[in-house]
Amino acid sequence: VIKSVSILPAISSALGSNFHGSPVKFASPNLLELVELYRSTNTDPWELTSHDYWWRTIDNFSIGTEFRSSLERLARQDAGSNGGKGKTLSFLVDQGVAQMAINLLPFFQHLVIKCGDLGVLLAMRFPADNPTAWAGERSDVRRRQIIAHGKSEIVVIKHYPAHAIDPQHAVSVTGVGDSLVGAVLAALVQNQSAFNNPESLDGVIELGQSAAIETLRSPFAVSPSLSL
């Protein structure tokens, strides 16, 4: 967890007065790492959230009451498939997970947050100079997506339920998150704008979650079956 904040010095040195656009394009923390990243950006010695750039960017998001009420409704949805075992997405609000993710978007443009059996949470921002099919999308709690159309930015929150697995087939959790990230990166290299479009994003996350499940069923840190 502690190592997840070792990127902060680089971010700090990248933030100039005229900076726009997140210094890091992609980060994939788990829930513990997200909390630690958020805590560290807020506190000594970095205090990145007191930077003028952070204020300007968050202001551009124009997160309003509509976004918040959609988030409240999303939080009442069940976590999906069998993974959550009757749990809801209340952690998005109760533990401040969605709030923390949005506050980190000025530094990380695309956050793929690994929530274990609660699935995967995407948080993304698309500045005006980054044309995206998300511009034509609206918040839709049934599709587990919330979209804020800001002054010059679009902010997207989207949840993907964990894939179902019989607990008897879960062999080892080692490398499950790494397999998800490796598969997502392989897809991103093929299509560098895969996150810009709802359908291609669905495909990328599906590929990542399938890889994660393959590794969960395997004693290895990366399942050899990913080569099949």
Added chain:
Amino acid sequence: VVIGSAAVDVVSQANAISDTDGSHSRQSTSPGTVGLHLGGVGRNIAEAAYRVSTSKFQAQPSATVLVSSVGDDALGRLLLEEMRRIGVRTDGVMTAHQRSAVCNMVLDSSGNLIGGVADMDIIKSIQPETVWWRIFTFKLMASRFLCTGRLPDHRI
């Protein structure tokens, strides 16, 4: 290009019987299984990306590169040899005069982590100059970089 750790995971799991008879003592060994697996977050991600990109996207096997460091020791040779066997290119992996990274995990009979020791000091030996030198030497026309944690220097 993935820049990060390559480690050997040593996973020990005690047999169920030694849990129940109370002899799972701290001053003695317990019967069970001990396995060696390749690990390290950077290496795991590189292997997963290599496997997925070659099987799903028909990418060249050489399209995924791991930049990492292993020790000049038996575990370092195991890491290099196993990665070659899998097919992941190893020309971005440097050999340092240090202990290879090892993560030792002790599990109870149900698979829960009891404890362990992670010896990952070698990752601190990766210097930014060396990383750039590797990238230029191998003419890696990389457009995407991923760093995993614990790297010592913010210039990376």
